[in-house]
Amino acid sequence: MLLEQLADRSVSLVMTSPPFALQRQKEYGNLDQDSYLDWIMKFAEVVKRKLRDDGSFVIDLGGAYQKGIPSRSLYNFRLLIRFVDELGFHLAEDFYWFNPSKLPSPIEWVNKRKMRAKDSVNTIWWLSKTAWPKADVSKVLTPYSDRMKKLLADPAAFYKPKLRPSGHDIGAAFSKDNGGAIPSNLLNVPNTESNGQYTAGCRLAGTTMHPARFPAKIPAFFIDMLTDPGDVVVDIFAGSNTTGWVAEQGARRWLSFELDKNYVAASVFRFLPEELPDTKRLELYQRLRDGESGIDLSKLSSSPTLFDVAIAG
Structure with a gap:
């Protein structure tokens, strides 16, 4: 496991979406639910050692049904409990990713028998090594609603301060422009990308x-x-x-581990400037596919970058 080679207490964030514990085998690899928990726990144990004391471990897990029956599996919740009880992680907060564009599934219970609603929410556990991880919600504020914009423009004309039934005193503090609204732990993000440098590059390389x-x-x-x-x-x-691509855009140092050489090689298309000729794109893809690592892309892009992807054993 290449993760073992990193220095202890050197990582600020492990952000990942592992293969889910699904009943039907996928081409990218997944285990049955009984084996899945022990498998993930081995990684999580190492993650905890590598995290800084103020670091975080964020893991995206999709839901699943039990084999052959329309009852939900609790594997993602059992995994959370084991993270906390056995490894000593803190649950900083639970997040839920709602993907409104997700196709109806599972087919048997939703499409055929029409016994269940479609599964369109993933659980995302934000875990921390201590109770006080580094975090700043002001960096991820969401746009104000039209109603809030009217309030900010003319608080006196739009709203009269009063005490709400909950006991909250809605006064001057709520008419201050903070640059955006505090986000909720429900992330409404459609997964609809069908065009982009990555998809175009994969088509180019076949x-x-x-x-x-x-x-x-x-x-x-x-x-x-x-x-x-x-x-x-x-x-x-x-x-x-x-x-890795998102971390690069934000000037973070990053490492990404992936078993499949082809996925590693194809991911280079995310980092290449649009003006780069197709012949050069294919050359870089083929070099990575053939096992070359540490390819420096700094001369190809306006912003320096080191393509630091490793093939994990």
Whole structure:
């Protein structure tokens, strides 16, 4: 495990989306639910040692049904409890990623028998090594609603301060422009990307795209909130390397680990400038596919970058 080679207490954030514990085998690899918990725990144990004392471990987990019956599995909740009870992690906060564009699934219970609503929410556990991880919600404020913009423009005309039934005193503090609203722990992010440098590059190379990519807004939210420029961000199940690309845009140092050489090689398309000729794109893809590592892209891009992707054993 290459994660073992990192120095203890050197990582600010591990942001990852591992293969889920699904009943039907996927091409990117996944284990049955009984084996899954022990498998993930081995990684989480190492993650805890590598995190700084103010570091965070954020893990995205999709839901699943029990085999052959329309009852939900509790594997993602059992995993959370084991993280806390056995490894000593703190649950800083539970997040829920709502993907409104997700197709109806599972087919048997939703489409065929029409017994269940479609599964469109993933659980995202924000875990920390101590009770006081580094975090700044002001970095991930959301746009104000039209109603709030009217209030900010003319508080006296739009709203009269009063005590709400809950006991909150809605007064002058709520008419202050803070640059945006505090986000909720429900992340409404559609996963609809069908065009982009990564997908275009995969088509150019005639290679298979990773089938379980999460949208850049998910890792961006946590990277912005939990780290600063120069901090180290790690993804231990990188896939198409969305996390690494987002970390690069935010001037974080990053490492991404992925078993499949083809996924590692194809992820280079995320980092290449649009004006780069197709012949050069293919050359870089082929060099990575053939096992070359540490490819320096700084001369190809306006912003220096080191393509620091490792093939994890």
